[in-house]
Amino acid sequence: MERRENTMEKNQFLIYNDLIDHLYNCTGMEELKKDFMVPVRMLIPYTYCSILLAAEGIDSSSLAQTENLYQPEPVCVPDTFVEAEKRYIQRAAQDPVLWLIHGNESTLICESEILSEKERLEGELHRYCYESYDIYDTMQYSIVAKHHLLGVLSLFRTRIDGCFQSDDMFFLRSIGVHLNKVFPKILAADREQSTTLRTVEDIRQMHGLTVRETQILEKILQFYSNEEIAEECGISSLTVQKHIQNLLRKLGVGSRLELFRQYCI
Known part of the structure; x- marks a missing residue:
């Protein structure tokens, strides 16, 4: 016992x-x-x-x-x-x-x-x-x-x-x-997530992003890699890359680095 x-x-x-x-x-x-x-x-x-x-x-x-x-x-x-x-x-x-x-x-x-x-x-x-x-x-x-x-x-x-x-x-x-x-x-992580989501919604409305482009933008601003985005969204890395190219074009930036400089909180 x-x-x-x-x-x-x-x-x-x-x-x-x-x-x-x-x-x-x-x-x-x-x-x-x-x-x-x-x-x-x-x-x-x-x-x-x-x-x-x-x-x-x-x-x-x-x-x-x-x-x-x-x-x-x-x-x-x-x-x-x-x-x-x-x-x-x-x-x-x-x-x-x-x-x-x-x-x-x-x-x-x-x-x-x-x-x-x-x-x-x-x-x-x-x-x-x-x-x-x-x-x-x-x-x-x-x-x-x-x-x-x-x-x-x-x-x-x-x-x-x-x-x-x-x-x-x-x-x-x-x-x-x-x-x-x-x-x-x-709590800080939750606040950061909330701020990022509000910012993404503003960008979506301003630039006419699709649902998928908005989803990928959110992940980019949270520092996800292409492979992580693909896994999270259930799509191939090649498809992610195509969405990112369209996203960068719509936002008028030439790279992720420019995107971070312009939009990252």
Whole structure:
């Protein structure tokens, strides 16, 4: 029996190491969702998981003056939980643990550790957001970098799953240290992607690019090689080259270098 328990512990730490490796390789929120939020369930079993991104300029001193604490689009696993978190965002100021989680240092809160079952399940916020999902317990970790709140990672369990335990809190706290380090890079990558996409759309409209030319331009501005573009688009390298020639002609530039100089952010 003792050997089996030791094996389980080793397996947990193997999962942990693999999870951290994936975390440091995430290049945007979609990858974070797929390669971190989904597999973290193997280490910390949960029913629902979300990340709420903090609104710009939010800190602990402004909580009493604002209703817009979070950005409007939560990242959720599974996607069906988005509606619950959107409801929460609307009424986040009513959360009794909000002051604990919104600070200049990372904080881990397990609601069953600080609130009674009645306090967790009979409040207006719970009824409005989570009752239909049968949420019974929640762990929240505030993602903080350079004393600035970036977001909140939350794990939820239903009544049948029971409360989170000390091992769950230990692993989430350990993971959180790494999440704090990598999260600014992930947010920056998402902002860069968004800016590039807006720029590409402007170029498309201005120069009358086709759908395929627009797709290839986007990849070029993200420093993809011809081979990578071909693989991503499911076409041959020769076809990519022909599209690039047409693209350069329409944009009035003679090479990729000129294209970068004129259009790259």
